[in-house]
Structure formats: structure tokens, C-alpha cells
Amino acid sequence: MGKDAPFPGSWQRAILPMLLLAELSSSPAHGYALSKSLQERGFGPIKGATLYPALSKLEAAGYVDTRWEEGQGGPGRKVYGLSAAGRAELGRQRDSFDKLAALVQSTGT
Template sequence: MSKDSPFPGSWQRAMLPMLLLAELSSGQAHGYALSKTLQERGFGPIKGATLYPALAKLEASGFVETRWEEGQGGPGRKVYELSATGQTELNAQRASFEMLVQLVKSAGS
């Protein structure tokens, strides 16, 4: 774990795709905004070298759709939006995660 994040790096890498889908379930966003929102919620800083490959995999899987937005006085940026398939995947991942949470809570009881 780093001093900036309460979670080990392996947890961050494993949970990032589901958290990105969850963030996009409330509306479209560009990568920097997704990273900033997750950091503000306590996930810890997300490096671009981790964020953008995760978003690319979600796009390649059909879970997110993208479009380019013209920059206002700066470069354009890619905007991500949750697809219907992505919403289905998010629901499945949330259910699996809830099962894992229950397993951890009941282990050793």
C-alpha cells in the first residue's frame, strides 16, 4: 500500500475496471475526470499508464463507447459512455463483488 491509497496496488488494478464502469453509470466523462472523481472518493491516485489501458480494454470489450470532443482552446479529448452491454457487465460484477464481500465477512466466523 502507498501512503496515498488505502489499498494495495494489486487491488487497485483489479477493481479499477468495475469502478470505471460504475462511475460511467452516472453519465459520460473523459479519462481525467474519471480519475479525479475516483481519487476524491478515496481510491487513491491513478496513473495515466494504468487508467487509459483499462479504459481501452473496456472499449475493446464493448462495455464503453467513445467519441471525440473538440477542445475549447486546447486539444480534443475522448469521452467515455457506458454501453448497454457495459451496464449488464457492471451489474454482474457488482453481484460477484457482493458475494466476495459476504465471503470475507463470514470467513473465520
């Protein structure tokens, strides 16, 4: 764990897709806004080399839709939105995560 990261990098990479889907469940966003929102919520900093491949995989799987937004005085940016398949996948991932969390909580008690 780095000094700014509250979780080991392997945990961040494993949970990032679900967190991105969860962030997009409320509204579409571009990558930088997603990263900032997760960081503000306590996830820790997310490098672009981790964020954008995760978003690309979600897009390739059909879990997010994308569109280009014109930039105001700068370059355009890709905006990600949750697809119907992504909403269903988010539900499945949350169920699996809840089971994992329950297992961790019950272990050793």
C-alpha cells in the same frame, strides 16, 4: 500500499474496471475526470499508465462507447460512455463483488 493509496496496487488494478463502469453509469466522462472522481471518493491516485489501458480494454470489450470532444483552447479529448453491454457487465461484476465481500466478511467469524 503507497502513502496515498488506501489499497494495495493489485487490488486497485483488479477493481478499477468495475469502478470505471460504475462511474460511467451516471454520465459520460473523459479519463481525467474519471480519475479525479474516483480519487475524491477515496480510491486513491490512479496513474495514467493504469487508467488508460483499463479504459481501452473496456472499450475493446464493447462495455464503453467513445466519442471525441473538441477542446476549448486545447487539444480534444476522448469521452467515454457506458454501453448497454457495459451496464449488464457492471451488474454482473457488482453481483460477483457482493459475493466476494460476503465471503470475506464471513471468514473467521
